[in-house]
Amino acid sequence: MFIKQLYTGCISEAAYYIESNGKAAIIDPIRDIDAYLALAKERNAQIQYIFETHFHADFVSGHLDLAAATGATIVYGPSTVTKYPVHVAKDLEIFKLGNISIQVLHTPGHTLESSCYLLKDEEGNNKAIFTGDTLFVGDVGRPDLAQKGNDITMNDLAGMLYDSLQEKIIPLADEVVVYPAHGAGSSCGKNLGADSYSTIGVQKASNYALQAESKEAFIKAVTDGLNAPPAYFPINASINKDGYTSLDSILAKSLHPLSIPDFKEKIADNAILLDTRHPDQFMLGFVPGSINIGLNGRFAEWAGTLLPFTQPIILITEIGAEKESIVRLSRVGIDKVVGYLSGGFEAWQTAGESIDMIIDVEADELAMDLPFDENLVIIDVRRETEYANEHVKEAINIPLDQLTDPGSMANLDDHHNIYIHCASGYRSVIAASMIKRQGIHNIRNVIGGIEAIKGLPEKFEFEKETAALN
Known part of the structure; x- marks a missing residue:
């Protein structure tokens, strides 16, 4: 038996290659499938199954291209409806893969069709579980992605997720390895840990969502503090359901x-x-x-x-x-x-074409300008929860994802001296380019973001309450 995690850092996504006796399965492949084909070729194996844990919302799956390239069967869990051929598995259905087997555990909650795949070794012992977005390291899947057209609420899905975990996941032995679909940085949960795999025992002992004493407590724990999901999530879920x-x-x-x-x-x-x-x-x-x-x-x-x-x-x-x-x-x-x-x-x-630029400034230059410039505006483009935790006094919070709304910049113009920062610099440059595109050019990017600013505590005042540009 051979298991390999193939991790894609820029979307914090983990796909899995499982092989036994020359037969292989891929779980949750991303759209560019070359790595899976190369691994199967290297190991002289045939990809027999493509197991999907659910309709992913944060990326387009590679299931269709991979099936076309290999002839493998695409498998989804119960209640799945697609516009292309798949095997819709029954709950607890078992698939043979060489000398091992994979059992479907229907675990609705993140989505209705969400399912986990329990890997049994050559002796039939539970070895690992591939949990998709049902269970992460340190978290569980967000329950607020119900597809349009049904009457299911976030709390309904959270309740289903609680039942799924209690009935299908928590009873597993402590030594069973947990392989989730995502790691830290993913927007599919709110508290994902740094590790990309764990065990059932470690998660029962440390995962906040598994500490809830009742279904009601669980629902509150997993729904409180959720950031709004990225706007493209329903688009990707539809693409994965309908084809591409x-x-x-x-x-x-x-x-x-x-x-x-x-x-x-x-x-x-x-x-x-x-x-x-x-x-x-x-x-x-x-x-x-x-x-x-x-x-x-x-x-x-x-x-x-x-x-x-x-x-x-x-x-x-x-x-x-x-x-x-x-x-x-x-x-x-x-x-x-x-x-x-x-x-x-x-x-x-x-070719001598016109160009544009954005000015970089150090945090200490912002500190020197701040007391003397009445037109100075600090724009913090971090998420609302990051901003609420700690921000520069009187800084305006316009989260980066809100800059697609022209109204978010309605009160900004070139008489303002605009200083933009995020956590470390990546998001603030995106924001600066978007604001420039709207015709506002008096912009400076604070190098190193809030981390650099916090390195000068004697020069800045900080707050924890939220603020808004009026």
């Missing part, structure tokens, strides 16, 4: 170099300019109107949150990162890329 165009087809229509005249023509046709370079490079110069979402951070998640799914996109990337940018956009269902600037930003600059 193959990634090869997306690459064929998107991986096109554009000359500067062709690039300008696309801009005139209302294409979004997406610059995927590192924020440090972007700050030094960029094509006016570009949005920067760097590949070095949580690229796919922020792209899905901030970019439209129906508008054409043209790319400015580091040379050689064109395909990676397209593939990573496709992970969240953004398939409207119509080309990339040939030669990258350097070609644009060399």
Whole structure:
């Protein structure tokens, strides 16, 4: 028996390769499937099953492309309805895989079709459980993603999740390994731990959600303090349920170099300019109107949150990162890329085209300006919960995901001296590029974000209550 976790850091997603006696299964594959095919080829194994724990909301699954490439059967849990062929498993159904077996445990709560897969070894002993978004390390799946068209509430789903955990998960032996679908940073829960796997015993002892003394206490514990889910979640869930165009087809229509005249023509046709370079490079110069979402951070998640799914996109990337940018956009269902600037930003600059820049400032420069500039405005683009925990006195909280609403910037203009920060710098550069795109240019990015600011406690006052721009 062979088990391998394949972790994709930018979306905090864990897929799994399981193999026995030349037969393999993949659990929760992402859309770019090359790693699974390569591993099966390396091990001279045949992929027989693709097990999906649920309709993922935070990424587009690779199940359709992988099934087309291998002939493997796609398996979902009970109550699943799709627009493509799948095997809808019964609760407790067992699938043989070489000399081992995998049992379906229907665990509704995160979603109605959510299921876990219990791996039994050659002797029939429970070895590991692949929990999808039902149970994480340190958390459980959020219960507020009910699909439109039904009357199920968040509390209803939370109650189902409690029953699923009590009846199917907690009774398992302490030594059973827990392999979840996500790790820290994922928006699929609110308190995911740093480890990407655990055991039933450790989770029963340490996971806050498993400490609840009653169903009512559990519902309160898992629903309190939830941030709103990213706006693209229902889009991705629908894509996974209804089907999608193959990634090869997306690459064929998107991986096109554009000359500067062709690039300008696309801009005139209302294409979004997406610059995927590192924020440090972007700050030094960029094509006016570009949005920067760097590949070095949580690229796919922020792209899905901030970019439209129906508008054409043209790319400015580091040379050689064109395909990676397209593939990573496709992970969240953004398939409207119509080309990339040939030669990258350097070609644009060399041609003498106009460029824009964003000014970087150190935290101590902000501290020096703060007492003397009546037009100075500090914009904190962290999440509301981060801001509430501690923020600079009188800083305005406009969470990054709210900048897609033009009204969020209604009270900002160029007479303000705007200083933007996040936690460490990645989100603030995205925010600065979006604000610039709205025609507001008097912007400075605070290097190192709140961490750098907190390093100067003698120069800043901090608050814990929330504030808003009126």
